[in-house]
Amino acid sequence: MSAAKQAVADVGEGPDVVMDEGAVSVGLPVGQTAAGRKVLPIVEGLVLLVALVLPLVLQDYLTVFATRVVILALFALSFDLVWGYAGIMSFGQALFFGSAGYGVALLARDLNVTSIFLILPAGTLTGLTAALLLGGFLLLGRHPASVIFVSLGTLTGSYAADRLARGWYYLGGQNGIPSIPPLTLGSYDITEGPVYYYMALGILTVVYLLCRFLVRSQFGLALAGLRENEQRIAFFGYKVQHLKAIVFAVGGTIAGLAGSLYAFHEGFVWPNMLGVVFSTQVVLYVLFGGAGTLIGAVIGTVIIEGVSFWLSDNYRDIWPIILGVLLLLVIMFRPLGLISFVLGERERIGSFGARKEKRNAAP
């Protein structure tokens, strides 16, 4: 496995260096450079392919586990967008995930709403609203917010929501809201298993493609600028705070979607979903896989959840310690995450906006 990875890395990075200079000086159109530039679509395609055939080879209980991983990957995507692309450290991303989960759980419990066409929009809207409120408060205003303030503010928001859910009887207190009925499509129950898996995977794929389009657009270029040098972007005339609030809200929306899927998949919601536990979990996924690449978030989720599932029988006690050590090593020596083993710097940054051929042909 590692040998194969190394081989891919060699193929990917070897010619890359040479071609980079050529591409810069000659200005070759994006599509015509060497095969070394195209690692990312291959990785994405492979992940999708594996994900598609997985339920055919897995036992039922493993498919249920795989569904959970797919939903968490969607959640990780939301954090990656906010941190990896816009450079906003949202240490409380679980607030949106959890509040959407609680919101749809309440809908199902008190109003008997389980139709997928109502639940998913409702969860998404809850996430969006929560993110707009918190993001608007933290990011907008007369004083530009410091990085530290935003990260600690989101962390505190998530922690406070956790405490509130724990103590509020209406939300079920410590135990959360148990036994949520299954999601329905017309008269059909979408229970956990292959159907739920493919639904979650479909949603993940669509959201992934939308995000991919977003970060490769001119908006994505502005975001990358924001991450790299906020002041310079402000000098260019962008309203930095608005950009941040927008991407924060988009992240919250995706987290809300993931949260509502998660609530109905697990069949219950509990305070940890809102709190520091899930908030830091998602940070681990993205850091591990590689912040600033969408596929890195997905891969990080799959690896961490997969290994933790695999080790949980025999090494349950020491797994969190191993995770901490690995994380520390990644932060210290591979700040770009595991994906940087196969993905060159140039491809990670990529290009933005319309393809060059089109732009040249336009006038």
Added chain:
Amino acid sequence: MASSFVAAFEILSFGAIIVLVVLGLGIIASMMGIFNFAQGEFVLLGAYVAYLAFSHGAPIWAGMVAAPFIVGGLGFVLEALIIRRFYAAPIVAMLGTYALGLIIRESVRGLIGGFYLTVPEPIGGSIDIGSVHISAWRFTIIVITLLVMGACYLLLSRTSFGLRVRATLENPALARASGISTPLIYGATFAFGAALAGLAGALIVPVFSLFADLGIRFLIQGFVAVMVGGVGSFIGPVAGAGVIGTLSAALPWIMSPVVADVLVFVLAIAFIKFRPQGLISGKGV
């Protein structure tokens, strides 16, 4: 009358505990610009050292004296090996110290299991004032907190070491040019902050008992207190800790504890939003 006195004592002693915990956090945040996510775990380690001393038959106060030195020593080693790499990037520092904290917390969890272990108070009993009884140990904590605060203040404002620390904080390049070894000062400051956390953990373990998530409980409260007080000085975080500690102990007396808990955080974040420099801004001691 008696009950309001008891309430005042409760509020004061909880405020003192928060100040004690925040002191180290504030010194590291102010002097080094790092929000140390492992600080809660240093508190936990201090508590664990006190418990170890007790379970091996040594007197508890011996564990409490040893805790700051052991945790401080560990802090010095960690700074030299790991934290040093993170100075340029505050967010990466947060993530790195979070990973460190995760390692320490889960190691301690592995050592003590999922239990709540109790450690008796070294000074038991109560102090009777007329008809009211107050816990002697909590009173001792208040006294020790005051002493530690005073000692820290004197150390930073009156000694040559304190002068070097402040010089390094305000202008590292000039401090280096003046012959101050800034890496050593950073290491010593971090170790000092860790030692204070260790002391806090050892002192509060009889009150809260020992469990693996002991540190997390204080970490977020501590961060909020540092931000409310204002980063960049010694007095700021202490003042912030006083306010946050007093509020979170006082509000449950007049409203439901759940609402009070959340309200403190909301108020604090709103305050920081509109006054980012904190209660006491400016550099110096």
